[in-house]
């Protein structure tokens with residue numbers, strides 16, 4: 001085994017995973033994690049509401065990549081090396097019991113992210129990985145096959161270096177990486193909820209629809225899934241997915257766009273019209289407003305009928321076609337105007353980062369600089385919520401760790 005010095009920039013999920021896997025593959029490697037702050041694994045700590053959603057129970061890589069608005073193509077090969085199944089086995093081997101929730105999200109049985117942190121710290125100690133806190137890397141230089149890392153007032157020398165510094169919100173924060181001619185895709189936020197000032201649904205906060213669908217006007221973007229009405233607009237998995245897939249487009253529009261909600265996506269206009277005609281003839285004496293259809297929550301149904309200008313005492317038998325059309329419109333093409341965004345429980349991720357075309361995904365080595373590697377959110381990779389972002393960190397960290405060990 002080669003005696004090598006490996007420097008890992010970033011004491012987060014990807015950095016630790018790479019460091020541990022590198023150390024296990026090469027017992028002679030001298031590995032140092034350099035963390036700019038005074039805390040290690042701080043995002044792991046707050047992740048998943050303090051429970052750490054480590055991965056997702058999606059064990060088919062063709063399905064798995066569908067959860068990555070950016071990076072799907074490159075991750076496909078990477079997942080063939082280390083995927084969700086490997087993640088669960090890895091943690092199990094290290095003594096961390098995991099559980100899968102109904103929606104597929106996987107958490108430690110302890111429901112405490114500290115379990116994951118303790119596991120990493122224990123493995124790091126066992127493998128004699130050095131950790132330097134308060135050590136921001138300000139610049140990297142390569143000289144005679146060695147990397148010089150400029151860390152505050154020190155210069156440290158390494159044979160191989162991994163950049164696992166996470167995502168930055170500002171483009172100029174990436175300047176220290178650009179040195180080797182790496183292209184940086186400008187960062188914009190992903191995973192946010194929609195602000196709808198003067199929303200038609202004001203006062204209905206807390207109402208959740210199990211399956212709605214939202215389409216963006218003037219684009220092909222459409223997602224379906226749970227929709228939640230909030231104080232400020234809309235949230236829920238359907239909205240978060242849209243925010244991730246359309247992160248760049250929404251940013252360009254300054255988060256100002258029109259959208260349509262279909263509260264009952266299992267119906268199109270034709271089918272819904274048939275249902276209404278049948279209902280009208282079978283239940284002419286039933287009041288429209290006070291008898292919610294399609295299992296919609298009563299308060300939401302009442303608001304929709306109010307927007308469709310259906311008076312309280314009107315019965316189905318007396319519904320004029322004009323009102324039926326209006327109700328139909330409000331149910332399947334309810335228009336909303338989004339003006340601004342709110343970060344979802346602070347669980348934002350960065351869309352953008354080091355361009356994937358500059359990285360060899362079989363090793364995570366830079367194509368522009370031999371011996372320099374990338375892993376985690378520093379790359380132009382991001383997933384939707386559900387454990388997919390950590391999975392990308394584990395996968396890229398694992399591949400980089402093993403490749404650096406050689």
Ligand SMILES: Cc1cc2nc3c(=O)[nH]c(=O)nc-3n(C[C@H](O)[C@H](O)[C@H](O)COP(=O)(O)OP(=O)(O)OC[C@H]3O[C@@H](n4cnc5c(N)ncnc54)[C@H](O)[C@@H]3O)c2cc1C
Pocket residue numbers: 009010011012013014015034035036037039040041042043044046047048049052053054055135136137138164165166167345346347348349375376377378386387388389390391393
């Ligand atoms: C609140 C919150 C909750 C989340 N919950 C989940 C979840 O449950 N499941 C999921 O899959 N994803 C979740 N995510 C996303 C996930 O946390 C990230 O995608 C993941 O942490 C990325 O790992 P990373 O190692 O690449 O970056 P990070 O975890 O951000 O780690 C990077 C580290 O590098 C350090 N660093 C940066 N620059 C330098 C420098 N120049 N020198 C030295 N050190 C540096 C940083 O201080 C940081 O400690 C959540 C994100 C947030 C913000």
